Amino acid sequence: MAQTERNPQEARTDLYDVMRSDAPFDEKARQALEIGRQYLGADNGHLTQIDTDVGHWEATISTDPPDGQFPPGLKLGLERTYCRRTIEVDGPLTVHNAPAQGWADDPAFETHGLHCYHGTTLRVDNGLSGTVCFVAEDPCEDPFTAEETMFAELVTRLLEQELERDHHEAELTRQANLVNVLNRVLRHNLRNDLSVVRGHAQLMMEQPDVKTHGEICLRAVDELIDLTRKARELDRIVGEDLDRQETDIVALVERVLGDIAPEFPDASFTVEHEGAVTAAVRPNFEQAVKELVENAAKHGGDAPTVTITIERVPNAVDVHIVDDGPGLDEQEREVLESGVETPLIHGSGLGLWLVHWIVSNHDGDTNTETTNEGTSMTISVPRSPEVETQPQVAELREPRDRYQAAFEKAFEGMFILNDDARIVAANPEAATIYGTDRQELLGRSLRGFLPGGFDFEDAWAEFKAAGTERDTVTYIRSDGVERPVEYTATADIVPGQHLIAFRDITDRKQREQQLQQERERFERLLETSPAAITVLDRSGTIVRANDRAEKVLGLNKSEITSRHYDDPEWEIVDAAGDPLPSEKLPFRQVIETGRPVYGYEHGIRRPDGTLRWLSVNAAPLTTAEGEVERVIAVITDRTEQYEEE
Structure with a gap:
C-alpha cells in the first residue's frame, strides 16, 4: 500500500464538501470513497452490499474502473471476502500484512491475494447493509493508525446517513409512482363506469410536495474527531x-x-x-x-x-x-x-x-x-x-x-452525563435542538427530557451495563412539544462520564408517515376498485391481487400469487382458441418495451372449467433510473360482451 496521499485536514474538508453537494448519492459515494482511498493510500475503495442469508457480496459502488479487478457491480461469495469478518466483529477490521498476521490460509487472501484491507460495517435503518472497505495488493509497512481508522469510520457514517435519506425518499417516490401508474391505467380503461376509481385517481393527482427532509448538515470539524480519538x-x-x-x-x-x-x-x-x-x-x-x-x-x-x-x-x-x-x-x-x-x-x-x-x-x-x-x-x-x-x-x-468537555462545533447534539444522568457538558447544537440556552442545560437530569411514562431507571441501568446503545426516543422540547430523536450513546468515555450524541428526526418521521399514507391510499384504491387488479414483479410472478381479481380469475389471492403470468394452468388462448405464446402477452410486451399495453384481449380457463374472456391494460412501474420494477395489470371480464358479439 502506498503512503497516504492526503493530509487529514484536506481530506476531511473535501469529504464534507462532497457530502454537502447536490450530487446524486452514487456520485457522492464514489467521490467519498476516492477521498478515503487517497487518504489511506489504498488501491481502491468499495461500498458493498451484503446478504448474509445467501452469502452474497456485491461492490455496488467502487473506485475501480469497469475493467478493474473490483469494478462496480462485481458479485462474489461472501465467504471469500474479508468483509465477512468485518460484519462478524461489527466494527473496523484492519489487515496491513495478511500473511504476516496469520491470514495466509484465509479464503479471502487465497482468492484475491490482497495483503491490505480496512473495512467498516455499514448499517441502514438499524439493519446490516454492507461495508465500506479499502484494499491494496501490496502490504503496508505499518498498521493502520487510529486517525486512519477514525477517518474511515467518518466516511462510513456519512454514507449511512445519505443512504437512509435516499432509501426513504426512493420508497416514497416508488409509492407515488405506483399510485400514478395505477391512476393512468384505471382512467384509460374504466372511464365512465368506474366512478369510485376515478375519484381515488383524482386524489392521487393531488400529491403533497416531496421535499428533501432530514439531510444532516455536516458541521463536524477536526476538534470533534480529534477529541473522540483522544x-x-x-x-x-x-x-x-x-x-x-x-x-x-x-x-x-x-x-x-x-x-x-x-x-x-x-x-x-x-x-x-x-x-x-x-x-x-x-x-x-x-x-x-x-x-x-x-x-x-x-x-x-x-x-x-x-x-x-x-x-x-x-x-x-x-x-x-x-x-x-x-x-x-x-x-x-x-x-x-x-x-x-x-x-x-x-x-x-x-x-x-x-x-x-x-x-x-x-x-x-x-x-x-x-x-x-x-x-x-x-x-x-x-x-x-x-x-x-x-x-x-x-x-x-x-x-x-x-473531566468536563464541550464539543463546540459538533454537527449533532451532544451531552456528557455523569453517573446520575445529569448533564455536565452540552454543545451548542444540543441547545438548539432542545430550544434553550446551553447554560440552562447544565446540571439537569436526562430523565426530565423524557415523557412521564418512560421507565428511565431501567433504561439507564441497561445502557450502563451494555456500554453502548443506539435507538430512537421521544423527548420534550423546552416549549413542551414532543419530538423524536435518534441517538447513539457510549458509556464511560472516561470512567463515570457518558457521551450521548443525538439528532432530531422529526422531518424523517414525517416523511415516513407520508410514505405510510401513500401505501394506505394505494391499498384503499386496490381493494375498492371494481376492476380486477394484479401486480407482477420483473420475473412475471404475481405478487398482489385485489378482491375483484379473485372473482374474475376464479382463484383466491394465495392461489393467484403462487402463479406466473404465463402459467400453463391459465390455458391462455386467442380469439380463435389457439394457445398464445408468452412473448405476445401484455406482461412480456411491457417488460421489453417499457411502454403500456391497452385493451389486449385473450381467454383463460378458470379452475371450474369455464372459459372467460378478458381485456387487459398493463403499465410499467419504473425506478428513478427508468428501469421497469413492477407491472400493473387492470383486468376486465368481457365474457358476456364477447359472447353477444
Whole structure:
C-alpha cells in the first residue's frame, strides 16, 4: 500500500464538501470513497452490499474502473471476502500484512491475494447493509493508525446517513409512482363506469410536495474527531499496564516530527540533542510527545517555530518543546501540570489530559512557562522505573471522573452525563435542538427530557451495563412539544462520564408517515376498485391481487400469487382458441418495451372449467433510473360482451 496521499485536514474538508453537494448519492459515494482511498493510500475503495442469508457480496459502488479487478457491480461469495469478518466483529477490521498476521490460509487472501484491507460495517435503518472497505495488493509497512481508522469510520457514517435519506425518499417516490401508474391505467380503461376509481385517481393527482427532509448538515470539524480519538486513547491508556522498554528518545521524537510536519507545512521544526538519549518508557510516551508538539504547531501562529530539545539530566530525561506562539492559557496549563478539574472550551484540553496521565504514569512530571517570546513545555521522566526525577507529582484524584468537555462545533447534539444522568457538558447544537440556552442545560437530569411514562431507571441501568446503545426516543422540547430523536450513546468515555450524541428526526418521521399514507391510499384504491387488479414483479410472478381479481380469475389471492403470468394452468388462448405464446402477452410486451399495453384481449380457463374472456391494460412501474420494477395489470371480464358479439 502506498503512503497516504492526503493530509487529514484536506481530506476531511473535501469529504464534507462532497457530502454537502447536490450530487446524486452514487456520485457522492464514489467521490467519498476516492477521498478515503487517497487518504489511506489504498488501491481502491468499495461500498458493498451484503446478504448474509445467501452469502452474497456485491461492490455496488467502487473506485475501480469497469475493467478493474473490483469494478462496480462485481458479485462474489461472501465467504471469500474479508468483509465477512468485518460484519462478524461489527466494527473496523484492519489487515496491513495478511500473511504476516496469520491470514495466509484465509479464503479471502487465497482468492484475491490482497495483503491490505480496512473495512467498516455499514448499517441502514438499524439493519446490516454492507461495508465500506479499502484494499491494496501490496502490504503496508505499518498498521493502520487510529486517525486512519477514525477517518474511515467518518466516511462510513456519512454514507449511512445519505443512504437512509435516499432509501426513504426512493420508497416514497416508488409509492407515488405506483399510485400514478395505477391512476393512468384505471382512467384509460374504466372511464365512465368506474366512478369510485376515478375519484381515488383524482386524489392521487393531488400529491403533497416531496421535499428533501432530514439531510444532516455536516458541521463536524477536526476538534470533534480529534477529541473522540483522544477520549478513546485516554480510556485505553488508563486501563493498560504495559511494561517499559529501553527506547531511543531521539528516534522517537524524529518519528513524531515525521508524522506531524506534513500537516503543518508553514511551521519550522528543529530537534536539538547531544548524542544518544535513551530512557525506559512505555509505548504511549510517544503519544504524549506528539500531543505537545502538535499543540505547539497548531497554536503557534501562522508560521510557528518549534524547537524540541532532548536532554539527559541526573537520573532523568527532559524533553523541552518551545514555540514562539501566544502560549497556553491558565486553564490549559493547570490541566497539563496538575490535572485538576477545569471547564475546557475546546478539544485540545483532552489532549493535555492525555499528556498529564501518560507522564504521571511514568512517575514523571510536566512544567510550562509562558513568556513574551512564547511557551516552553517540558516533560521529565525517569531514565529507569526505579528512579524519580523529583518528588512524585500529586495523585491524580480520579481525573477522568472530573473531566468536563464541550464539543463546540459538533454537527449533532451532544451531552456528557455523569453517573446520575445529569448533564455536565452540552454543545451548542444540543441547545438548539432542545430550544434553550446551553447554560440552562447544565446540571439537569436526562430523565426530565423524557415523557412521564418512560421507565428511565431501567433504561439507564441497561445502557450502563451494555456500554453502548443506539435507538430512537421521544423527548420534550423546552416549549413542551414532543419530538423524536435518534441517538447513539457510549458509556464511560472516561470512567463515570457518558457521551450521548443525538439528532432530531422529526422531518424523517414525517416523511415516513407520508410514505405510510401513500401505501394506505394505494391499498384503499386496490381493494375498492371494481376492476380486477394484479401486480407482477420483473420475473412475471404475481405478487398482489385485489378482491375483484379473485372473482374474475376464479382463484383466491394465495392461489393467484403462487402463479406466473404465463402459467400453463391459465390455458391462455386467442380469439380463435389457439394457445398464445408468452412473448405476445401484455406482461412480456411491457417488460421489453417499457411502454403500456391497452385493451389486449385473450381467454383463460378458470379452475371450474369455464372459459372467460378478458381485456387487459398493463403499465410499467419504473425506478428513478427508468428501469421497469413492477407491472400493473387492470383486468376486465368481457365474457358476456364477447359472447353477444
